[in-house]
Amino acid sequence: MTERETDLQSFLSWFQRGGGRIDTSAMGFCYFSQAEGDRGAVALKDMPEGHVLFTIPRSLTLSTRNSSLPKLLGPRVWKEKRMDKGWAGLILCMMWETAQGLSSKWQEYLETLPTTFETPMFWDGIDLEELKGTYVVDKLGKEEAEKTYNETLLPVVESRPDLFPADSIAVHYTLEQYHVMGSRILSRSFDVERWEGEEGNETEDSEVADTSMGSAMDVDLPTSSSADNPNHEDPENENSDDEEEDEVDVSMVPVADLLNARYGTENAKLFYEPTELKMLTTKPVKAGEQIWNTYGDLPNAKLLRRYGHVDVLELPGGGKGNPGDVVELRADLVVSALPPTIPKSKVQEIIDWYLEEGGDDVLVFEADMELPSQLLTLIRLFLLSPEELKKVQDKGKLPKNKVDAPLLDIVIRALQMRMQEYPTSIEDDETLLTGDLSLKKRNAIFVRLGEKNILRGALQNAEAIRSTLAEQPSDTKDKEKGGNKNKRKTSSDGPASKKSRR
Numbered sequence: 001m002t003e004r005e006t007d008l009q010s011f012l013s014w015f016q017r018g019g020g021r022i023d024t025s026a027m028g029f030c031y032f033s034q035a036e037g038d039r040g041a042v043a044l045k046d047m048p049e050g051h052v053l054f055t056i057p058r059s060l061t062l063s064t065r066n067s068s069l070p071k072l073l074g075p076r077v078w079k080e081k082r083m084d085k086g087w088a089g090l091i092l093c094m095m096w097e098t099a100q101g102l103s104s105k106w107q108e109y110l111e112t113l114p115t116t117f118e119t120p121m122f123w124d125g126i127d128l129e130e131l132k133g134t135y136v137v138d139k140l141g142k143e144e145a146e147k148t149y150n151e152t153l154l155p156v157v158e159s160r161p162d163l164f165p166a167d168s169i170a171v172h173y174t175l176e177q178y179h180v181m182g183s184r185i186l187s188r189s190f191d192v193e194r195w196e197g198e199e200g201n202e203t204e205d206s207e208v209a210d211t212s213m214g215s216a217m218d219v220d221l222p223t224s225s226s227a228d229n230p231n232h233e234d235p236e237n238e239n240s241d242d243e244e245e246d247e248v249d250v251s252m253v254p255v256a257d258l259l260n261a262r263y264g265t266e267n268a269k270l271f272y273e274p275t276e277l278k279m280l281t282t283k284p285v286k287a288g289e290q291i292w293n294t295y296g297d298l299p300n301a302k303l304l305r306r307y308g309h310v311d312v313l314e315l316p317g318g319g320k321g322n323p324g325d326v327v328e329l330r331a332d333l334v335v336s337a338l339p340p341t342i343p344k345s346k347v348q349e350i351i352d353w354y355l356e357e358g359g360d361d362v363l364v365f366e367a368d369m370e371l372p373s374q375l376l377t378l379i380r381l382f383l384l385s386p387e388e389l390k391k392v393q394d395k396g397k398l399p400k401n402k403v404d405a406p407l408l409d410i411v412i413r414a415l416q417m418r419m420q421e422y423p424t425s426i427e428d429d430e431t432l433l434t435g436d437l438s439l440k441k442r443n444a445i446f447v448r449l450g451e452k453n454i455l456r457g458a459l460q461n462a463e464a465i466r467s468t469l470a471e472q473p474s475d476t477k478d479k480e481k482g483g484n485k486n487k488r489k490t491s492s493d494g495p496a497s498k499k500s501r502r
């Protein structure tokens with residue numbers, strides 16, 4: 001047995017001693033290549049849907065509810081110091097539990113968690129250059145994380161030398177450790193819904209545990225596999241709804257976090273019960289297949305940013321990539337693509353009104369290459385006459401999609417400008433992928449190539465609609481709505497009710 005295998009075995013023994021149960025006749029853990037996720041689980045026999053692969057006592061999950069640190073600091077201080085907001089509290093608990101060494105209940109678990117990551121958060125400037133054109137770097141949230149560390153976490157640590165001895169600060173409570181713990185949470189935590197009446201829900205402790213902002217994987221009610229508990233976004237970038245925060249504990253869930261995920265392959269999911277969590281198969285699984293959890297079939301940009309890997313599958317239209325890819329187009333780029341004849345003051349007024357009405361500041365193109373309806377709506381607003389615009393504003397309703405040549409010209413210009421944000425072409429990237437590449441570079445190329453392919457498809461779609469319109473008699477041109485009568489499609493859903501959370 002290699003050293004890594006021995007470590008994994010001793011971790012699994014710890015798990016079982018703590019009350020965790022694994023059906024070892026049905027499932028085993030093994031090592032894949034790093035590009036394929038390192039550790040993972042495989043089925044040892046055929047299993048039907050609903051087979052219990054393993055169970056985890058709630059007491060073995062690591063959260064601000066289960067760690068003793070919040071109680072030692074005191075619930076009032078915990079809240080006052082904003083340890084109940086975002087992930088700072090859980091990060092501090094994980095740091096503190098690590099510092100406790102053998103006396104921490106989770107020592108063996110914490111020792112198995114990664115200390116290095118393939119996520120761009122840890123890349124140097126040269127590697128980050130490979131992501132130019134994607135919005136990944138803008139969303140890393142490194143500065144925000146550093147601010148939270150310096151302004152929120154460190155003052156707590158320095159205020160209680162009895163809990164955080166001075167000589168341990170430089171070892172366990174550093175900024176580097178803060179990023180490591182944050183990355184562990186980002187890539188491995190679960191939103192675990194509280195069970196009604198669970199200890200602490202009505203007591204002072206429940207206030208202590210009211211913390212959560214984001215996590216990696218879903219947990220479902222035992223009775224409903226469709227009742228998704230949607231993932232929050234990362235804490236380093238976004239705020240989540242307080243209501244949702246009240247209902248879940250962001251938790252590190254030993255063993256459940258050993259499962260990898262790949263687009264469209266989920267065959268197991270975590271369900272919660274009053275005292276334990278259960279990993280069940282969600283479809284029949286054959287012996288030898290990998291057990292896949294779901295991370296939500298995310299686009300490669302998000303997978304890379306959160307988890308440090310990308311999904312590369314055969315695509316229906318040929319080539320390889322992630323069918324869940326998307327590309328984002330910022331509304332300010334749409335504004336830059338407008339004809340100079342539209343006065344700046346009008347542009348600003350329209351943008352302000354559009355955002356107030358719930359329009360999105362980022363327009364998302366998906367792999368189906370459809371033109372997002374919000375994009376069409378936004379551009380239409382700029383093309384309305386002052387009278388039409390006033391009518392729309394008086395009604396307080398965004399206009400319906402109407403696709404015509406002036407609108408498509410702007411769409412095409414915006415897409416071309418977006419494409420120019422990438423320093424390399426699609427052909428460059430395809431050639432690069434045939435060579436010998438570092439994992440980081442390969443992953444970055446798949447992210448940007450997936451986005452560019454969508455942009456190219458959307459551009460071709462827009463050009464095709466424009467040509468179809470040009471061929472039509474002039475009296476029918478303006479009547480086309482949303483491209484329905486054209487072969488190529490535009491998206492038909494209305495504007496989102498919330499601004500995008502980036």
Ligand SMILES: C[S@@+](CC[C@H](N)C(=O)[O-])C[C@H]1O[C@@H](n2cnc3c(N)ncnc32)[C@H](O)[C@@H]1O
Pocket residue numbers: 034035036037038039040187188256257258259260261262306307308309310311
């Ligand atoms: C929840 S953990 C899964 C267990 C992990 N493989 C391990 O060795 O501990 C998530 C991490 O696994 C890796 N991973 C998961 N799915 C993957 C995939 N399809 N391809 C490559 N890496 C994957 C990524 O590094 C990700 O951050």
